[in-house]
Amino acid sequence: xxxxxxxxxxxxxxxxxxxxxxxxxxxxxxxxxxxxxxxxxxxxxxxxxxxxxxxxxxxxxxxxxxxxxxxxxxxxxxxxxxxxxxxxxxxxxxxxxxxxxxxxxxxxxxxxxxxxxxxxxxxxxxxxxx
Amino acid sequence: xxxxxxxxxxxxxxxxxxxxxxxxxxxxxxxxxxxxxxxxxxxxxxxxxxxxxxxxxxxxxxxxxxxxxxxxxxxxxxxxxxxx
Numbered sequence: 001x002x003x004x005x006x007x008x009x010x011x012x013x014x015x016x017x018x019x020x021x022x023x024x025x026x027x028x029x030x031x032x033x034x035x036x037x038x039x040x041x042x043x044x045x046x047x048x049x050x051x052x053x054x055x056x057x058x059x060x061x062x063x064x065x066x067x068x069x070x071x072x073x074x075x076x077x078x079x080x081x082x083x084x085x086x087x088x089x090x091x092x093x094x095x096x097x098x099x100x101x102x103x104x105x106x107x108x109x110x111x112x113x114x115x116x117x118x119x120x121x122x123x124x125x126x127x128x129x130x
Numbered sequence: 131x132x133x134x135x136x137x138x139x140x141x142x143x144x145x146x147x148x149x150x151x152x153x154x155x156x157x158x159x160x161x162x163x164x165x166x167x168x169x170x171x172x173x174x175x176x177x178x179x180x181x182x183x184x185x186x187x188x189x190x191x192x193x194x195x196x197x198x199x200x201x202x203x204x205x206x207x208x209x210x211x212x213x214x
Contacts (some may be wrong), residue, residue, distance in 0.1 A: 034209045043208055093198040096163045101201035124161050125194055
């Protein structure tokens, strides 16, 4: 089912307000432990699982932002296609990102614009806009 | 202004993969990437991309799923080959 504007608005709200434990849990289920850690810029595969625990540690602001943006883009694509497509898209050679892989942009993201371009690319892919 | 080109006869079919709600319509402004070959640098005019073969149109849409080997290599360097 293609993505529509209302879906995007709802996802943006969810990504912003959900507890980080829920965000980490979703990513861990959809992508697996290692891929979600990689997306967040972490090298310890168990760290996302720690964030998932209600009494777990809080991520740094930068890692939290990557997790929340990752939640948004993975949801956009998984809801329209499936989780396997979302995983392949994350590691794809994306023409909208100057042939970078979305997961690489998220992993190294520091500026707000990095997150904006990945979210826009996900939205375009989920909307089937060429 | 004519849309036809010297190399493609006007009666030849063109293919495009688009959203079912308006497959031949322009991409909404807020979703334009503006970084494709014939996109307007001034972001005023939108471009519709077509192909002479259905296979080409599908490949264009699926291009984002081509594995990025450099990224996969980095991922394997961090978590090992069994992570792939």
